[in-house]
Amino acid sequence: MKQIFKYTSILSLIILFGGCTKEDAISSESVLDTEKPQLSELDVWIREHFVAPYNIDVLYKWDDNQVDLNKYLYPPTLENVRPLLEVVLEVWMEPYNEIAGKDFIKNISPRQLILVGGYNVNESGTITLGFAEQGLKIALFNVDQLDLSDLEDTQQYFHTIQHEYCHILNQTKPYDPTYAKITPSGYTSQWFGNGNSYSLRTALKKGYISRYARANDFEDFAEMVSAMLIMSREEFDNQVNLLVNAIHKQLEELEEDADDNASVQSDINDLKIELEEAKKGVALLRKKEAFVVDYFKSEWDIDIYELQQKTTTAMKEIVTNHKTAGK
C-alpha cells in the first residue's frame, strides 16, 4: 500500500511539474510601431509656446471623443490655427502673466484647449461658443469664422475665452454664494427667448450685464468677469449705463415735441418710470461689480482693473495690426 502511495505521489508530482504548458518567453521587440511621430512646424511651435511654459495642450486635429457625437462639427482649417493661438497668447496669457505672475496660468488653467472649426448649433437654435469642463479643458468653436481685423468679432471671441476661464477659476476657488442673492428672481432657463421679457433692455433693468447672464448665477458671474475683461473701464461703464443713457436720450427727444400732445406726455411718463427701474438695475450691477473686484483681490490677489487695462489694450493692438496688414 505504501509503495503504491509513494509511486502515485511521485507520478503526480512529475505530471504537475511537466503537465502545464510553458508560456512563450517575452520577446524583446514590440509589436507596436514605436517610431517617433514626425512633428510638424505647428506642433513644435505649440510645444514651445503652450505645452512647455503653461502645461496646456492644444488639440486642433479632429478627435470625435472631444465633442458631442450628435452634432455635425468640423475641425479648423490648418492655416487658421497658429494666428488664433498667437492672439490667444497675447490677449489671455500675457496679461495674466504680467499681473499675476508667470506661474498663474500654469497652475490654474485648463490642461487642454480644443479648437473646433464649425458652429455648434443647439436644438433651441442657440449656438454654443465654447464650454469648460471640470476645469480641465476648454473647447472653442467657430475658429474658422474669426475675423481678427474686426474688433467686435475679436471681442466676442475673447469674451468666450475669458468667460470659460472664469468658470475654471470658480471651479478651483468658488465665489461666495451670496452673489446669487443679489438678483435672485430674474434667473431663467429661457433667457434666449424672443420678445421683450428676454431682451437686453429687460436684462439691464433687472441688473444683468447680458441676456446670457440670466441663465443662472454661475453664468452671471462669468458674464460679469468677461465683460469687464473685454471692455475698457470706460466702455464697461457705458455698458452698465446703457439703458439709463438711452432713456435720457429718448426723453430729451420727446420733451422737445411735448407741447400739449397727450400721447407724447403719456410716453414721457412711461419712460420716466422705466428710468427709475433702469437706475435700480445700475445699482445692482455695481453691487455685482464690487463683488467681482473683491473676489479677484481676496482669492487671487489680482487687481481686475489693471488686468482689464492690459487685455483690452492687447486686443485693440491686434485688431489694428490685422487691419494694416491688409486682411
Add this chain to the structure above:
Amino acid sequence: MRTIIKNVYVLCVISILFCACKNDDDQELFNETATKRISEREQELKKLLTSSAHGWKAIYFTNPDQFGGFTLLMDFDEKGHVKMASDIDEDIEEKTSIYDINLGNTVKLTFSTKNHINKLNDSYVPEVLKGTGFEGDNEFSFYGTDGDMIIFRGVKNNTEVIFEKASEEDRTNLITQNREMINNITSRPEDPVYQVIKITGNGKSSLYNFNYNSLMRFVKSVTPTDGNKLIERSFGVGFTPEGLVLNPPLEIESEEFTDFTWDKENRKFVSRSEGFVAEIMYSNKPAYINDDYKNIGSSVHSLAFSPGERFDQVLNTQRFREMYSQVNIDAQKDHPEFRLQDIVLKFNKQADDPQNTHTLDLYFFYGQTRYFASYAVEFKKEDKKLKFKYLNEVNGNASDFKEYLMPLINFFTNPEGLIVNNEGRFWPQYTNPGYTLTSAEDATLRVHCASNFYNNN
C-alpha cells in the same frame, strides 16, 4: 471492497491530474496578436491610400434617403497631407489638409483638419439644413478592398463610401466636368418647363414627374395615375463627366436604372436596361395634368399678369418675358408713349348672353393715362386644358393696337390650349392663389397670374 474503492480513488486522482493541465487557451484563431493585427491593418490602409499615382475619387452619398452624391478627388501623401477638390459648390480650388489613420471601432481614416469634405458636415451652412448640414462624416472606417477599390463606412452614419483610383484625366478634368454636368440638369430658357422621366419599353412609353431639388441633389417624384393611385419614387443624384449616378437606383416597371449618360444634342439623360430605356428630359407635355383647371371660370373669375408684380420671378419663363418686352419695343417704334402693362383674362358673368363675353384685356399706358384694349374670347375646357378662341375686338383701342399685341393674343388663344397649375399664394400676405398658364403647343412659354385681383363684368 476497500481496496477497489481505494484503487478507484487513485485512478480518479491520476486522471484528473492528467487532464487538469490540458490548456487549450493556446489554440490561436489568428496567427498574430490583436495589437500586431491592428498595426498591420493601419499600415495596409496607409499603403493603399498612398499607392495610387493620381489619387482617389469617390461619389459620397451622405444620406441616400435625403441627399444626392458629392464627388471628392483626393491625393494622399506619405507625410500625412491630403490634397482635395470637390464638386460640392462653386469653390472647386484644391486645398491641402491633414489626414490621420486612427483606431476607433476599427482602423479608420480621419480628415483631421478642414477641407472640402467638411462642407458636408457644416451645421450652419446652408441655412435650410441648419443643425445637420448634409449629414456627412469626417471619419471613415476601413472595411477592406474590392479589387482596386477601397471600401469605407462613415463612422457616424455607417453609410458606405467607395474610393476608386483616379486617372490622370480625372485629376485635371473631373471636377470641372462635373460642375458642367450639374448645369445640364437645370433648365435653360430654350427648354420646355416640364422635366419628366420617360420610360419606354414593351411598345409603350410613360411619363413620370421629375421633381429635382438642386440643393439637396435629390428627386422626390410623385406621379398620380388615372386610377387615383400615386407612383412615388425618390433617389439621390450624383454627377460624373458622362452623366448621372442614382442612389438608390430608379425602380420603375420592375427595371432598375443607375447610370445615365448625357445626350448633348437632344438635351436628355439616357439609361438603358433589358429592353427598356429611361430618359430624364425636358418635355412639351407634363407627366400628368392635375385638376387645377377646374376652378377657372367659376371660383376664379379673373387671371392677371402684371409686369410690376414680380415680373422676374422664375415662374414667368424667360421666353415669355422676352416676347412681352418685344411687343413693347415694337409698339414703341410707332407710338413712343406706349407702355404695356397688365394682361387680364376676365371670366364674365352671363357670358352666354350675346351682350356679354369673356375678355382678354391688355392694359397699357399712353403717356400718363391708363387704357385697355379688350378682345372678346370664347372659353371652354377640353382635355383638362383651357382653350380660348378669338372672337372680335370690343373697343377702339383693341383695333388700334391689335397688330402690335398679336404675339400675346396668339399665346392666349392658341388652339392647343393652356395647361393650368395652382402655384400657391401669389403674394405671401394674401390668400389669392397664383396660377401658371403654360402653352400646350410650346412649353417654353409660361406665365404666372394672380387670381381674382381684377373684377369681372
